[in-house]
Amino acid sequence: MTEKILLKGNIALAKGAVAAGCRYYFGYPITPQNDIPEFLSAELPKIGGTFIQAESEIASINMVLGASASGVRAMTSSSGPGISLMQEGMSYMAGSELPGLVVNVMRVGPGLGGIAPTQGDYFQATRGGGHGDYFNIVLAPASVQEMFDLAIKAFELSDKYRNPAMILCDAILGQMKEPVVLEETKTVIPPFKPWALTGSKGRKPQFLKTLYLSDGEQEAHNLELKEKYDRLREEDVLFEAKGLDDSEIVIVAFGTVSRIAKTAIQMAKREGIRVGMIRPITLFPFPTEVIRETAKKIPRVLVVEMNTGQMLQDVKLSIESSVKLRFYGRPGGGIPTPEDMLREIRVMFNEEGF
Amino acid sequence: MKKVFSRPKSLIDRQTHFCPGCTHGTAHRLVADAIDHFGVQEETIGVSGVGCAVFMYDYFAIDAIEAPHGRAPAVATGIKRVHPKKIVFTYQGDGDLASIGTAETIHTANRGENITIIFINNTVYGMTGGQMAPTTLLGQKTTTTPYGRNFRNDGYPIRMAEMLATLEGVAYSTRVSMHNAKEVLKAKKAVRRAFEMQIEGMGLTFVELLSACPTNWRVKPLEGQKRVEEELIPYFPLGVFKERKGKDFL
Numbered sequence: 001m002t003e004k005i006l007l008k009g010n011i012a013l014a015k016g017a018v019a020a021g022c023r024y025y026f027g028y029p030i031t032p033q034n035d036i037p038e039f040l041s042a043e044l045p046k047i048g049g050t051f052i053q054a055e056s057e058i059a060s061i062n063m064v065l066g067a068s069a070s071g072v073r074a075m076t077s078s079s080g081p082g083i084s085l086m087q088e089g090m091s092y093m094a095g096s097e098l099p100g101l102v103v104n105v106m107r108v109g110p111g112l113g114g115i116a117p118t119q120g121d122y123f124q125a126t127r128g129g130g131h132g133d134y135f136n137i138v139l140a141p142a143s144v145q146e147m148f149d150l151a152i153k154a155f156e157l158s159d160k161y162r163n164p165a166m167i168l169c170d171a172i173l174g175q176m177k178e179p180v181v182l183e184e185t186k187t188v189i190p191p192f193k194p195w196a197l198t199g200s201k202g203r204k205p206q207f208l209k210t211l212y213l214s215d216g217e218q219e220a221h222n223l224e225l226k227e228k229y230d231r232l233r234e235e236d237v238l239f240e241a242k243g244l245d246d247s248e249i250v251i252v253a254f255g256t257v258s259r260i261a262k263t264a265i266q267m268a269k270r271e272g273i274r275v276g277m278i279r280p281i282t283l284f285p286f287p288t289e290v291i292r293e294t295a296k297k298i299p300r301v302l303v304v305e306m307n308t309g310q311m312l313q314d315v316k317l318s319i320e321s322s323v324k325l326r327f328y329g330r331p332g333g334g335i336p337t338p339e340d341m342l343r344e345i346r347v348m349f350n351e352e353g354f
Numbered sequence: 355m356k357k358v359f360s361r362p363k364s365l366i367d368r369q370t371h372f373c374p375g376c377t378h379g380t381a382h383r384l385v386a387d388a389i390d391h392f393g394v395q396e397e398t399i400g401v402s403g404v405g406c407a408v409f410m411y412d413y414f415a416i417d418a419i420e421a422p423h424g425r426a427p428a429v430a431t432g433i434k435r436v437h438p439k440k441i442v443f444t445y446q447g448d449g450d451l452a453s454i455g456t457a458e459t460i461h462t463a464n465r466g467e468n469i470t471i472i473f474i475n476n477t478v479y480g481m482t483g484g485q486m487a488p489t490t491l492l493g494q495k496t497t498t499t500p501y502g503r504n505f506r507n508d509g510y511p512i513r514m515a516e517m518l519a520t521l522e523g524v525a526y527s528t529r530v531s532m533h534n535a536k537e538v539l540k541a542k543k544a545v546r547r548a549f550e551m552q553i554e555g556m557g558l559t560f561v562e563l564l565s566a567c568p569t570n571w572r573v574k575p576l577e578g579q580k581r582v583e584e585e586l587i588p589y590f591p592l593g594v595f596k597e598r599k600g601k602d603f604l
Contacts (some may be wrong), residue, residue: 066432
């Protein structure tokens with residue numbers, strides 16, 4: 001089917017979640033994302049799903065946690081202030097390795113701010129947001145079509161890595177209407193999850209937890225999580241690149257801003273300035289590699305965001321500098337010893353070319 | 355010889371980390387007894403709160419999850435909505451249920467989620483070292499009420515079983531104690547009734563168990579049981595505050 005229908009971004013996202021087999025939604029009202037719960041409160045009961053308007057965002061994310069622990073695809077949606085309240089639950093989900101989708105239709109802040117579009121929650125989304133040493137999988141749609149497509153993708157990645165995923169968008173993407181092609185409706189059967197809590201019939205009882213008190217236990221857990229994040233960086237980076245071959249300047253922008261950039265690139269072209277663009281689609285994992293390689297060829301990079309410079313830091317980290325930078329870290333209560341540091345010093349000192 | 359007393363099947367044969375005179379062990383037994391009594395060990399999912407109750411999964415031979423502090427009823431809601439036929443219960447202390455998780459407790463009860471809440475009220479924060487709980491009695495000394503709890507500064511001890519009994523979604527709300535054998539037997543009946551009503555789909559069932567925390571009360575184990583009887587019960591009266599008869603609410 002290639003029939004196009006006109007849909008609002010928020011509705012496309014909700015339809016994408018349903019197409020992904022998500023039948024459990026828990027949320028609390030906040031502008032500018034209310035179309036999502038309103039649509040799903042009508043849709044889910046019709047298809048055997050569950051919709052609960054929770055007493056708070058704290059309760060919402062914990063209902064997602066409970067449903068996800070039970071083996072199904074579950075989601076919530078909110079905006080900045082509500083997402084702040086969900087950070088506790090997201091940290092626990094990352095810690096107990098539970099999938100689940102959180103949608104942030106960003107609004108301006110800090111505080112109550114307003115409902116104007118922004119990208120001010122980039123740090124909150126890409127740095128984990130809550131306490132502890134973890135990351136969320138973060139996807140940034142730039143069209144109503146992608147609101148649908150990336151909702152499905154987010155559930156796939158979330159299940160693949162047993163890690164919470166977030167769709168980071170803004171009021172423009174949530175509220176505007178565009179033609180969308182909905183993939184031919186096929187029943188997505190979410191994957192079987194052997195770790196899920198279902199009652200222990202026919203197997204040994206199992207449990208999900210985040211508390212690790214024995215010596216070295218938490219550090220081992222953190223290093224396992226790190227392996228997962230490294231695998232994400234290797235296997236599931238998504239970006240869009242345009243006109244990198246012959247341009248003199250490259251713009252890095254995500255979401256709504258990348259659309260505006262396309263017009264600016266055309267205007268520049270009329271003035272004889274050739275501009276290319278890299279649009280990160282996954283904000284975590286960040287498309288470091290393509291930005292690094294591109295910057296070697298095109299050493300003029302313009303970062304445009306609807307905030308005071310947040311993705312800017314990831315772009316800076318991606319661009320190799322002349323200074324050699326090395327990292328050594330011990331998570332989960334491990335403390336670096338002087339011997340550890342001396343080893344690192346020696347490795348660095350003996351590295352070729354320095 | 356006839357065996358008249360043994361460890362419930364749903365409890366793992368393992369020494370607990372609980373202090374001498376603590377009644378968590380007894381409460382664990384009562385819950386395991388109810389699970390065994392109704393033959394639902396393989397159908398039950400437990401949700402533990404944060405505090406001394408957190409290690410529930412080390413002692414129960416059932417599927418279990420640890421919830422963020424206070425959020426156990428919300429986590430249990432998510433589980434029960436996915437598995438409406440399974441038996442789902444939370445096991446929470448007073449700080450978890452009546453302080454940081456008050457909103458989750460009240461709204462889960464108000465939605466009438468068909469789960470069982472086991473509430474351990476020992477009037478103190480145990481795991482963090484004896485700070486004031488929402489249930490700490492007036493005049494009671496804790497590490498954060500060194501001069502005794504004073505209502506002008508700290509408010510009053512909160513009576514959860516009575517408060518929850520006012521909510522339409524609650525099917526059963528009771529307070530029992532475990533300070534002597536007779537009361538333990540009554541408590542056992544109450545926990546069984548709560549699970550039974552969940553199996554019957556009656557709505558939320560709530561059992562508050564008055565418990566001793568001799569370590570943080572700074573008393574000897576036996577004096578702890580005495581304090582429950584002489585100081586806790588006069589403020590937290592035992593009894594059934596609500597018991598729904600039949601499914602008249604439907």
